[in-house]
Amino acid sequence: MSSIEAIISDLEFGRSELLKAIDGLSKREMTTIPIYGDWTIKDVLAHIVGWDERVIRTLPLMLENRADDIPDVEVEAxxxxxxAAWRDRPLAEVIARIHETHARIIHLLSQIDHMEIDRRRQRKNRTITIRSYVIDVMMEHERGHAAEIMQWRKSLARQVNLDNLRAALLERCAAWWKAVEGLDEPSVLDPTAAGRWSIKDVVCHLAAWEELILQAGRHIYDPSLPDAPPPGDTIEAINQVLHERHRQKSWAEACQYLRRVQGELQDFVRTLRPGDCLLRGPYPWPNDQGTLAELLTHAAEHYDQHLPDLTRWRERTAAARPAASPWIRWVADQEATGLLAKEYQAAIKRAGRVWNIVRVMSLNPPALQASMRLYAALLHRHTPRLGRAEREMIAVVVSQANRCFY
Structure with missing residues (x-):
């Protein structure tokens, strides 16, 4: 017959196996991925809390020889x-409760006389003991769930595909740049584009988070490198810190920032081997950790959170914009065929001097600035990406030079 100390030691071992099984798992792994049926690991922990709480109610009744008063339960129900009791509550609360209930059970057992453990009690014409009805069930229960979680973790590791991760990052980056293609600086500063943010703000936001993810990934890969402590206590606070840090950047600086970070992250991912993706460490947001593979997945999926806003904004602004004049359509066609630079230079020559352009555009300062930028670019034999203001300016200059009406 084992002593109370030995029983407690066995229960502590079972609990340590359970905690070892969930150690290092991310919030996403514990709260969104079913491990069997529709249960996540959080659900399994809530299930264990439920049975621990029943033990806490049952032990005093058995010690008072009131085993008949232990209510029946239908196990599945x-x-x-x-x-269900924990479904809408935070993971941290479930984990705190599972520690609390276990500590209370250990305390109750430590107060019991050893002879009570195997004392026979009658419950509805059935003989039970604290050992058979409580202790043995608890030991088997927690170790069983620990083994199931470990088996699930092995299957999860087999699902990681480094090539797919690399492809996902490249695909999301390409989709983002395609979505912002052709936007000019006035457009990207529209504060209604993404809630309270402009497109330029979103670009800086993506770059800043990707930079944090890259730093965290490097630390997970090589723990001797600096980690990436969250610059705030909540995601909202972090977003605000990052916004303030980069809000003074111009559109060109924001794009350069994002392209640089994207390149550095892709270079890092190219150095990884398949086994590296299973390394675990802290994430750059509060109270979370997980695999390098999941961290990189977050980087790719972050674009998916913002692309719909950008798409809707472009559709909304396109619907509100007046139809392009024939001259603007002509400019777009010429740009598409690569003939625009020559045509524009010819228009400037026909107009006589650069000051003629200034006179033509004197009532439209933004277009005048665009004209000067485009003219300088053409002098340097460089064809820029044209925004709407530049298209309008070119149409005016060409029509003026050709003595047409715009």
Whole structure:
């Protein structure tokens, strides 16, 4: 017959196996991925809390020789009830409760006389003991779930595909740049584009988070490198810090920033081997950690969160914009065929001097600035990406030079 100390030691071992099984898992792994049926690991922990709480109610009744007063339960219904009770509550609360209930059970057992463990009690014409009805069930229960979680973790590792991760990052980056193609600086400063942010703000936001993810990834890969402590206590606070840090950047600086970070992250991913993706470490947001593979997945999926806003904004602004004049359509066609630079230079020559352009555009300062930028670019034999203001300016200059009406 084992002593109370030995029983407690066995229970502590079972609990340590359970905690070892969930150690290092991310919030996403614990709260969104089913491990069997529709149960996540958070649901499993809630289920264990439910049965621990039943033990806390049961032990005093057995010690008072009131085993008949222990209420019956239908196991499946009780499981559903236990899981549902915690479904909408934070993971941190579930973990705190599972530690609390276990500590209370250990305290109750430590106060019991050893002879009570195997004392026979009658419950509805059935003989039970604290050992058979409580202790043995607890030991088997927690170790069983620990083994299931470890098996699930092995299957999860087999699903990681480094080539797919690399492809996902490249695909999301390309989709983003395609979505912002052709936007000029006035457009990207529209504060209504993404809630309270402009497109330029979103570009800086993506770059800043990707930079944090890159630093965290390098630390997970090589723990001797600096980690990436979250610059705030909540995601909202971090977003605000990053926004303030980069809000003074111009559109060109924001794009350069994002392209640089994208390149550095892709270079880092190219150095990884398949086994590296299973390395675990802290994430650059509060109270979370996980695999390098999942961290990189977050980087790719971050674009998916912002692309719909950008798409809707472009559709909304396109619908509100007047139809392009024939001259603007002509400019777009010429740009597409690569003939625009020569045509524009010819128009400038026909207009006589650069000051003629200034006179033509004197009532439209933004277009005048665009004209000067485009003219300087052409002098340097460089064809820029044209925005709407530049298209309008070219149409005016060409029509003026050709003595046409715009």
């Amino acid at each position: 009780y499981n559903r009830q236990s899981v």
